[in-house]
Amino acid sequence: MVAEEPHVQDPPKYVRRILFGILPPEKIRKMSKVEVTTPETYDEDGYPIEGGVMDTRMGVIDPGLRCRTCGQPAGKCPGHFGHIELARPVLHPRFAERIKDVLRATCPECGRVRLPEDDIEEYRREVREGIRPVKSIAAEVVERAEDRESCPHCGAEAPKITYQKPTTILMDDERLWPVDVRSWLEKIPDGDVEILGFHPERARPEWAVLTVLPVPPVTMRPSIILETGERAEDDLTHKLVDIVRVNLRLKESLESGAPEPIIEDQWDLLQYHVTTYIDNEIGGVPVARHRTGGKPLKGIVQRLKGKEGRFRQNLAGKRVNFSARSVITPDPELDPFTLGVPKMVAKELTVPERVTEWNLERLRKLVLNGPDKYPGANYVIKRDGSRIRITEENKEQVAENLEPGDIVERHLMDGDPVMFNRQPTLHVQSELGFRTKVMPGKTFRLPAACYMGVGFNADFDGDEMNLHVPQSEEARAEVHELMGAYVYHLWPPKDGHQDVRNSPIHEAIVGLHLLSRAWIPLKEAYQLLEEVKKEGDWFDPSEVELEPEAEYSRDFERKIHRLEFVCGHPSPGEPLVTGRQLLSVFLPEWLDGVKIRNQVCPEDEEHGTVVIKRGRIVRGFLDEKVVHGIMGELVHRYAARKVSKGEGYPWFEAAELALKVMDKVGRLGLRFVTRYGFTLGMDELEEIYRRFREEAEKICRRAIKRARKLIREGERRLREVEEEDVCNRSRVERGEMIERNIESEVMATLDRPRAEVERLLEENRDLFNPAYIMPESGARGSITNIARMALIGGQQAIMGERPHRAKHNTEHIMEKIVNYSYTDRVTPHFEKSLIPGIKEGGFVRHGFFEGLDMVEYFLHAMSGREGLIDKGFRTADSGYLHRRYVTTALDLIVDEDGRVRDSANNIIQLAYGEDRVDPAKKWGDGMDVDRVLDVVKEVVLEEEEEE
Amino acid sequence: MSERLDPDVVLNHELVPKHEVIEDEEEIERILEELGVSKDDLPRIHTNDPVIVALSEKLGRKIRPGALVRIERESPTAGKVVVYRVVTSPPE
Numbered sequence A: 001m002v003a004e005e006p007h008v009q010d011p012p013k014y015v016r017r018i019l020f021g022i023l024p025p026e027k028i029r030k031m032s033k034v035e036v037t038t039p040e041t042y043d044e045d046g047y048p049i050e051g052g053v054m055d056t057r058m059g060v061i062d063p064g065l066r067c068r069t070c071g072q073p074a075g076k077c078p079g080h081f082g083h084i085e086l087a088r089p090v091l092h093p094r095f096a097e098r099i100k101d102v103l104r105a106t107c108p109e110c111g112r113v114r115l116p117e118d119d120i121e122e123y124r125r126e127v128r129e130g131i132r133p134v135k136s137i138a139a140e141v142v143e144r145a146e147d148r149e150s151c152p153h154c155g156a157e158a159p160k161i162t163y164q165k166p167t168t169i170l171m172d173d174e175r176l177w178p179v180d181v182r183s184w185l186e187k188i189p190d191g192d193v194e195i196l197g198f199h200p201e202r203a204r205p206e207w208a209v210l211t212v213l214p215v216p217p218v219t220m221r222p223s224i225i226l227e228t229g230e231r232a233e234d235d236l237t238h239k240l241v242d243i244v245r246v247n248l249r250l251k252e253s254l255e256s257g258a259p260e261p262i263i264e265d266q267w268d269l270l271q272y273h274v275t276t277y278i279d280n281e282i283g284g285v286p287v288a289r290h291r292t293g294g295k296p297l298k299g300i301v302q303r304l305k306g307k308e309g310r311f312r313q314n315l316a317g318k319r320v321n322f323s324a325r326s327v328i329t330p331d332p333e334l335d336p337f338t339l340g341v342p343k344m345v346a347k348e349l350t351v352p353e354r355v356t357e358w359n360l361e362r363l364r365k366l367v368l369n370g371p372d373k374y375p376g377a378n379y380v381i382k383r384d385g386s387r388i389r390i391t392e393e394n395k396e397q398v399a400e401n402l403e404p405g406d407i408v409e410r411h412l413m414d415g416d417p418v419m420f421n422r423q424p425t426l427h428v429q430s431e432l433g434f435r436t437k438v439m440p441g442k443t444f445r446l447p448a449a450c451y452m453g454v455g456f457n458a459d460f461d462g463d464e465m466n467l468h469v470p471q472s473e474e475a476r477a478e479v480h481e482l483m484g485a486y487v488y489h490l491w492p493p494k495d496g497h498q499d500v501r502n503s504p505i506h507e508a509i510v511g512l513h514l515l516s517r518a519w520i521p522l523k524e525a526y527q528l529l530e531e532v533k534k535e536g537d538w539f540d541p542s543e544v545e546l547e548p549e550a551e552y553s554r555d556f557e558r559k560i561h562r563l564e565f566v567c568g569h570p571s572p573g574e575p576l577v578t579g580r581q582l583l584s585v586f587l588p589e590w591l592d593g594v595k596i597r598n599q600v601c602p603e604d605e606e607h608g609t610v611v612i613k614r615g616r617i618v619r620g621f622l623d624e625k626v627v628h629g630i631m632g633e634l635v636h637r638y639a640a641r642k643v644s645k646g647e648g649y650p651w652f653e654a655a656e657l658a659l660k661v662m663d664k665v666g667r668l669g670l671r672f673v674t675r676y677g678f679t680l681g682m683d684e685l686e687e688i689y690r691r692f693r694e695e696a697e698k699i700c701r702r703a704i705k706r707a708r709k710l711i712r713e714g715e716r717r718l719r720e721v722e723e724e725d726v727c728n729r730s731r732v733e734r735g736e737m738i739e740r741n742i743e744s745e746v747m748a749t750l751d752r753p754r755a756e757v758e759r760l761l762e763e764n765r766d767l768f769n770p771a772y773i774m775p776e777s778g779a780r781g782s783i784t785n786i787a788r789m790a791l792i793g794g795q796q797a798i799m800g801e802r803p804h805r806a807k808h809n810t811e812h813i814m815e816k817i818v819n820y821s822y823t824d825r826v827t828p829h830f831e832k833s834l835i836p837g838i839k840e841g842g843f844v845r846h847g848f849f850e851g852l853d854m855v856e857y858f859l860h861a862m863s864g865r866e867g868l869i870d871k872g873f874r875t876a877d878s879g880y881l882h883r884r885y886v887t888t889a890l891d892l893i894v895d896e897d898g899r900v901r902d903s904a905n906n907i908i909q910l911a912y913g914e915d916r917v918d919p920a921k922k923w924g925d926g927m928d929v930d931r932v933l934d935v936v937k938e939v940v941l942e943e944e945e946e947e
Numbered sequence B: 001m002s003e004r005l006d007p008d009v010v011l012n013h014e015l016v017p018k019h020e021v022i023e024d025e026e027e028i029e030r031i032l033e034e035l036g037v038s039k040d041d042l043p044r045i046h047t048n049d050p051v052i053v054a055l056s057e058k059l060g061r062k063i064r065p066g067a068l069v070r071i072e073r074e075s076p077t078a079g080k081v082v083v084y085r086v087v088t089s090p091p092e
């Protein structure tokens, strides 16, 4: 199966089918360019020896040498096979077992399969007509034929064939050497070969007994030069040298008529080397190792097999060019859908651009900048396919010669579509299309005002992500249209509904919440807007007219809503605007009739519900839920307007427009919180601590008292059981049952205080304390976190139980262990007891503010560790589950008719998703006609009004 | 198949959708035409599939390879969905 020299001008061809077979000896000799006869590799000068395994007729790898077969230098010469004439045949280790089957099924005298002629014919018909797999036919033939005691064709008796792994075959308990095996197999007629799972032309069984061994080209097993200047040969080369050496010795022994036992030893040794050359992981065969270091040599099978083998490592998956990886950081200045790419990366990753008369001048300038000055270019590919590396020396020359039809590989520039990915890549949202923005620094920057990291599940604590630059116009278009971040961030396919998943980062949520409660001096309001503005922005603060809604006075602060506050230090008489006014600046005027109840203070009559009329937030305090809701409304209504105007698929642009607005909103939140400050420190926790400490203590004491009683009662009952006059076993069982019941009651009792403290905190909320603002606005954290920090750690659990040690009274089986092991108390700070006490059992009554004591700390760490371990197992398990799912589904495609097919063109679904709807791109709930109508009516009415 | 299952239990199980065998050649032709596919394209169902075994038992004869099975499923996305499968012999 050796390829002819490749013909460059041949058009690409489709692989229709692949036939596998065994190389016949004649073919091995025919394709060989040299017979390898000597174990020597190089002469004193380091030149390959003729007839050695590195013979230059098998190809060259050293620069400067030329191949003696094709005359080409290293790199051009594809390499050529050689061969070794084996002094005695050996079994191919991977076929030995099959050969044993064939021997058992055939007659040593006439070579026929030991079955009646009619049966043979019937099997042959089945094979030829492909009625069932040849494998199962062959198995059946062997199974039936090996039981026959004599040959139905010539009457010869069937010998007993035994097989010893991996390559030893015995006939009637005497060694059957490969020579004899081979001549036996040769006798089998072609017609019988077929039904044994072999093939008369492509795989005669005797070819599995090697008489001549192909030597793979040098290019397939190149030697490497170590730093020390020494040559290190490939494992296959080492093995081939072994084979040649032993082969030569065997040949000499045969020629000199050496005694039979010596010949047999050498023959076996030859078999060993050939076996390990092909497969060095065969059971029962000592593994061939490196002479130095003792690492196992890699046989041919090892090159192909497994995760690191040729198939899975190099063929099914490959390394990719035009990619980069770095740490990610957030950047609130970035526009949505753009990705900050370090200049360093932009200079290395290029985009091929074809030269036309219209872009000639622009590209010429880039070429003139060269590879080091940004924006420049690294390569020019001329029309004849030659590739010129642009250097400082040749850049003028290359620029001058640039002509239409050439391709310039220019640096990555602003606006170029790129793919951005984070592992684990579990779904579409893990690899999205972004637009490039080249920046200084070394990290990739994600737009943060409207946080784009949701689908990636990325945070900025050192996460790294990958960048890929598409290399054709088609790919660029696909990245933009099919992978665009806006599609999947605003219209994730999950559940098929248009849940808007994106929301501004936590800091911005806090800022927006506070802003919506704030009264701001007019001057400062304009300063904020000025800060939100970006260079070349669509938004211009000088066009904004803010109507002051109040004037500052001492009195004023007492009259405003209990949750509102005044920012900065206005002097009496200074005009004030509300944060809601400021936010409204960015909302489109047609955004009308929006009512979203918040989660911060939903019960509040005035500000519990956010109301937007004609693009103005008339009342209501914002929080995460509201911001999310506004975003959803924006996307839906933009899309609806597009639909109503007949502007085709609405989502892409609707998403972009909505995010354009939300980006400003998010930025305003960030600027606000930056300007007026927001922090959560010990002081905030201390405030809560001082206020609720006594109440919390009381709660704890109550629970502890109850738990103590339970424990005492439990111990009493356990002792009773112990003293009962029944057999040991049932006593233990009853004891265990009592213990379980007591434990679960104690657990429940001690688990309550934390929940009660949480309720206490909820009931006495102080929305001017940042410790409350963070969780209540939905930005981050929960009341549980606050309770744990300020007041009480609560009951710790390990595998759902209070931490405990083995009990003496239940350790009835292993007396010995009881005497030496540590039982009946959790740590040595406690007295032994039947049921662990309150603290001993992991009840943490202090919060982090006070600090945990030693035992509390230790048991808290134990339960914390359990969480980490669980997480580790969960991710490993679900990762494997996901891999299994993906490998079954990865080559499915949707064809032109909306059917889902696999790579063999089988239909998997007659209609994609059974309804032919792509949930990522559909409009409404499948087709929500009512909703579309409503929105269309609204838009039409509004347009009529405008006229 | 070690244990024989009661065909009614199989066919009425809540996780088994409605299966209907179509053996009439003309009818099969018509369906294939309507779907615009050939038999080879369609998903397969083996003659030893519990549902086919149960249906055969109900019919009192073997269902030959080449017949179509019409399956009506509840679908979370499309409400009710009709799919077809070709009856084939199981591999060895």
Ligand SMILES: [Mg+2]
Pocket: A458, A459, A460, A461, A462, A463
């Ligand atoms: Mg992280």
Ligand SMILES: [Zn+2]
Pocket: A058, A059, A060, A067, A068, A069, A070, A071, A072, A077, A078, A079, A080
């Ligand atoms: Zn060559």
Ligand SMILES: [Zn+2]
Pocket: A107, A108, A109, A110, A111, A112, A151, A152, A153, A154, A155, A156
């Ligand atoms: Zn015979």
